[in-house]
Amino acid sequence: MNKPFPLLKLPRLIQEEILLTMRPFELIQFSMTSSKLKGILKNLLRARVDLKYKFEVNTDREPKITIIGSDTFFDCRLTSNKGRSKKTEYFEDPDGFNADRIWMYSKNVIMGWMRLFKIVTELFNFQRHAVVLCLGTFPDQNKTIIDFIGSQLTSVHSCRFYGVIADRDVEYALKNINVTEFLNFKCEIRHNFQLYIPNTLEKICISEGNWLNYNQLIQLKASEVEISESEITNVELNLFLISWMMSECHQDLEYLEIPVKDPETLDAIFNLPHEHINDDVIRQGRTFKNEIVDLEGGIDIKRNDGATATIFVEKNEDDQMILEMFVTYLISFPLLKLPRLAIDEILITMRPFELIQFSKTSSKSRIILKYLLRARVNFKYRLLVNISNEPRITVLGSDTYFGCILTSDKSESEKTEYVEDAHGLKADRIWMYSENVIMGWMKLFKIVMELFNFQHRAVTLCLDTFPDQNKTIIDLIRSQLSFAHFFGFDGKIVADQDVEYALKNINVTEYLDFKGEIHDNFQLHIANTLEKITVSDGNWLNYNQLIQFKAYEVEIKGSKITNVELNAFLISWMTSDTHQDLVHLEIPVNDPDHVEAIFNLPHEIIDRDVIRHVLEMKHSAFEVDLISRETIYFKMDGDQLMFNMIVFALFV
Numbered sequence: 001m002n003k004p005f006p007l008l009k010l011p012r013l014i015q016e017e018i019l020l021t022m023r024p025f026e027l028i029q030f031s032m033t034s035s036k037l038k039g040i041l042k043n044l045l046r047a048r049v050d051l052k053y054k055f056e057v058n059t060d061r062e063p064k065i066t067i068i069g070s071d072t073f074f075d076c077r078l079t080s081n082k083g084r085s086k087k088t089e090y091f092e093d094p095d096g097f098n099a100d101r102i103w104m105y106s107k108n109v110i111m112g113w114m115r116l117f118k119i120v121t122e123l124f125n126f127q128r129h130a131v132v133l134c135l136g137t138f139p140d141q142n143k144t145i146i147d148f149i150g151s152q153l154t155s156v157h158s159c160r161f162y163g164v165i166a167d168r169d170v171e172y173a174l175k176n177i178n179v180t181e182f183l184n185f186k187c188e189i190r191h192n193f194q195l196y197i198p199n200t201l202e203k204i205c206i207s208e209g210n211w212l213n214y215n216q217l218i219q220l221k222a223s224e225v226e227i228s229e230s231e232i233t234n235v236e237l238n239l240f241l242i243s244w245m246m247s248e249c250h251q252d253l254e255y256l257e258i259p260v261k262d263p264e265t266l267d268a269i270f271n272l273p274h275e276h277i278n279d280d281v282i283r284q285g286r287t288f289k290n291e292i293v294d295l296e297g298g299i300d301i302k303r304n305d306g307a308t309a310t311i312f313v314e315k316n317e318d319d320q321m322i323l324e325m326f327v328t329y330l331i332s333f334p335l336l337k338l339p340r341l342a343i344d345e346i347l348i349t350m351r352p353f354e355l356i357q358f359s360k361t362s363s364k365s366r367i368i369l370k371y372l373l374r375a376r377v378n379f380k381y382r383l384l385v386n387i388s389n390e391p392r393i394t395v396l397g398s399d400t401y402f403g404c405i406l407t408s409d410k411s412e413s414e415k416t417e418y419v420e421d422a423h424g425l426k427a428d429r430i431w432m433y434s435e436n437v438i439m440g441w442m443k444l445f446k447i448v449m450e451l452f453n454f455q456h457r458a459v460t461l462c463l464d465t466f467p468d469q470n471k472t473i474i475d476l477i478r479s480q481l482s483f484a485h486f487f488g489f490d491g492k493i494v495a496d497q498d499v500e501y502a503l504k505n506i507n508v509t510e511y512l513d514f515k516g517e518i519h520d521n522f523q524l525h526i527a528n529t530l531e532k533i534t535v536s537d538g539n540w541l542n543y544n545q546l547i548q549f550k551a552y553e554v555e556i557k558g559s560k561i562t563n564v565e566l567n568a569f570l571i572s573w574m575t576s577d578t579h580q581d582l583v584h585l586e587i588p589v590n591d592p593d594h595v596e597a598i599f600n601l602p603h604e605i606i607d608r609d610v611i612r613h614v615l616e617m618k619h620s621a622f623e624v625d626l627i628s629r630e631t632i633y634f635k636m637d638g639d640q641l642m643f644n645m646i647v648f649a650l651f652v
């Protein structure tokens with residue numbers, strides 16, 4: 001027979017080191033072996049300030065006691081089923097978190113639960129206490145359970161009620177258990193129930209609030225109040241807000257959520273002094289807990305002590321209209337009270353991101369900023385718009401860069417990157433969360449276009465990212481940009497109609513870039529002569545399309561144009577039938593073995609050592625370099641032979 005381990009004969013420090021390696025379940029079992037061991041363990045667990053546990057009790061069908069530590073979880077459930085007696089579950093995750101669950105048999109589960117409750121509270125010094133009362137499970141013993149909890153705990157941080165109609169039990173619990181932070185009612189309560197809360201709590205949640213009337217509402221004492229299924233009318237909500245504005249009730253309120261009984265008569269709620277804030281105006285507010293929060297849009301009402309409540313009315317996930325109210329003290333720098341020159345000097349030191357944020361603080365700020373940015377001729381910015389998986393807007397200045405990326409990933413929200421290089425370039429990149437990234441992008445686009453006067457505008461549209469919204473996106477771009485210097489199409493899906501719609505509705509003045517796939521029968525119409533056209537996948541391009549291109553520079557890849565068609569193109573150019581403005585053409589040669597078919601026309605081969613001074617057709621004088629001595633020359637692009645043509649006038 002094995003001898004017991006002589007723990008009590010070891011030095012005190014060694015005893016403690018051994019005990020501290022045990023999990024809560026092992027400590028409880030160990031304390032039951034002798035009174036001396038219980039005394040040692042009690043002294044150790046209460047003396048060590050680094051042992052921080054949370055305690056939760058629950059009176060469900062299998063009453064349980066839960067202990068939660070920084071890296072440990074112990075859950076003991078009392079059962080009257082002998083078959084489940086001493087059933088255990090244990091797991092340890094890769095991060096070292098230990099979880100125990102055990103079932104203990106008791107003929108009377110409430111008596112067994114009380115016995116375990118006493119042992120646990122005698123041993124451990126808990127940081128937090130939480131109680132869950134399931135009032136319909138042991139209805140005849142609710143009073144006994146409440147008395148017992150009140151005798152063991154001087155206070156609890158959280159108390160939740162579940163179950164059937166149990167007005168008296170709820171009332172009795174609130175009189176005998178001192179709840180300090182959180183109350184949650186998930187039980188049914190009669191309409192004539194009177195809720196009395198002596199002290200102000202952190203939060204009150206009422207899941208079935210049909211019993212709650214106006215008098216109950218104004219007597220709730222909590223920083224946060226969340227109510228579902230309320231019978232409070234719009235007129236009563238109006239009275240509540242007026243009482244709050246006059247500091248007659250809820251002076252500690254920070255957040256309220258309550259259903260709107262009649263969405264058709266919202267005006268009845270706001271029959272009081274208020275201000276509608278534009279959705280794109282973002283303010284910062286300081287809460288009573290000294291936390292800074294961002295407020296976007298909403299309806300503001302003021303309390304007579306200077307506090308502001310920002311109210312939002314919108315539908316929740318269950319399609320129910322909800323009123324949300326956030327109480328803060330708005331933060332404002334008295335910038336607008338400074339002399340105009342001082343305001344301008346401060347604003348011109350800001351980066352584009354800071355200017356955009358500042359414009360959202362008020363309508364007056366936006367007007368001042370708009371006037372400044374549009375009046376100062378030395379403010380020269382370029383705009384880059386990209387509609388990809390994460391739509392973005394980029395503002396480029398002479399020494400500044402701002403990129404804003406819209407994301408539907410909440411974990412990326414407000415992620416920022418800032419770099420300042422040795423040459424003084426300041427680069428900001430920020431991720432903004434939006435449930436609908438296209439709507440968020442459109443909103444930002446409008447703000448940016450209203451503020452800045454851009455020298456250059458570039459748009460890249462990825463046609464297969466939001467295919468159902470391409471027309472909407474194009475319409476918005478057209479409404480905001482009278483023209484774009486650059487427009488690029490990208491994507492792997494065939495989107496002829498979207499390309500055609502964009503070119504009909506957006507005036508592109510300089511550069512077109514086609515990186516998307518297009519059908520062979522697509523007809524490209526370009527009204528004005530551009531600086532440049534590039535086609536990355538030109539298999540849809542036929543001879544008739546080619547001779548209708550209007551651009552100084554044309555670069556094509558993947559073309560099906562034959563050598564004979566290239567010859568016909570050159571003859572048309574020589575007779576001034578097409579492309580009189582052409583400066584440079586690059587296009588694949590589909591039959592490299594029969595290049596002579598291209599030159600079946602009058603031509604002259606120039607010696608490679610001849611360098612000529614020429615005048616480019618766009619009237620800039622230059623000397624052709626050593627590589628590009630020829631008017632027409634060939635070069636390899638990977639495995640593809642490319643035909644290059646440079647147009648110029650010779651100096652005589």
